[in-house]
Amino acid sequence: MSRSVLVTGGNRGIGLAIARSLAGAGDQVAVTYRSGEPPAELAGLGILAVKCDITDPEQVERAYKEIEEAHGPVQVLVANAGVTRDQLLLRMSEEDFTSVVDTNLTGTFRVVKRASRGMLRSRTGRIVLISSVVGLLGSAGQANYAASKAGLVGFARSIARELGSRGITCNVVAPGFVDTDMTRALSDEQRDAIMGQVPLGRYADAGEIASAVRFLASDEAAYITGAVIPVDGGLGMGH
Template identity: 80%
Template structure:
């Protein structure tokens, strides 16, 4: 899993925009073979230029996950590094939140991650090596009004990752979690100036994260230097989540 390897097969779910796109770019620029999944729209031309493989896949559908992995395995080999990034939000206050609002977010963010990790580790177990990185959120531990569904799903990733780390550690497979805070992406650009100021007031470093800063942490956890790190939760949040 080191950079002495000529190239690894990397999969980034939800890699067509935002943090996922930046993570995919970082691995591709380092010389890895990178596949991304996307659910809707078209993948950006940038990925094609970088030589990335874009596979349409809804991670809430087990059969689509299976077909995506088969295509990736045929075109770039078994996945050696999995970054489970795909996720959704359906924010609503608790008393107004429908069961569908809750279950759909959990099915994508938590159960969807279970689906891709289970499928990816099949080959990792045979190879007796692998890296799994899950993208959670600062709200997994701090909570957030109107995001009980999202926070629950992202908190669930931590317990899931630590269980996987204990199960698969003896096979040289690590499983870690990144908890980004507020990141400067298209999703946060739609916030009002008042909302942005309120958020920054909670961040000791006084600024948003850049997607590249999240990507750098992911690449570290996939490197040889992080071979003895597993079951860890790495905050990339400017100090926002301290104490949680």
């Protein structure tokens, strides 16, 4: 059965790979994007692109109404939208910290809260939050990002306990280093240093993250909730 799916930040990178994967499985997929124009390929895939800054509650409400009119209440939510503002602690401004937390953590709260309305009514739903290995390991220069991504784990496990009796699961996928435009911009020296920490010795493909999300959103994962699934080549094992 085709489900109504929302992937926040689904216009590029990991989010776009997730949107493609779920659309390929037959779901009706919508994605949010914050700025610019969405990729032209989305329309060809039948994916609805909705402009929405998840730090703005009014934009979140408008986006959900547009999606509900087109596809019905959201049955699968993948909270992927996130930002970075890397800086060493003593140089990190209040705005650097709060803006990252407001998007990555508080923004996720907003979209999960709104999606849960319809899920509670239908007594079923799948929520998948995209965290990061950095939220488990920590990373110098990323105290804001790591804090926001670690916060998603506690948030997800609380939601899993709160909504589980209504047939709603909430899980976390924690990617490691993924081959995206952001990591391609790193120098060869930086890329080599990262690879030296990864037991599998390579970056992930965005499609490998999407496969984990697709599983958690499926009927096969109906008895998995509150889990953190690392897709990191072994980088964060033991955390």
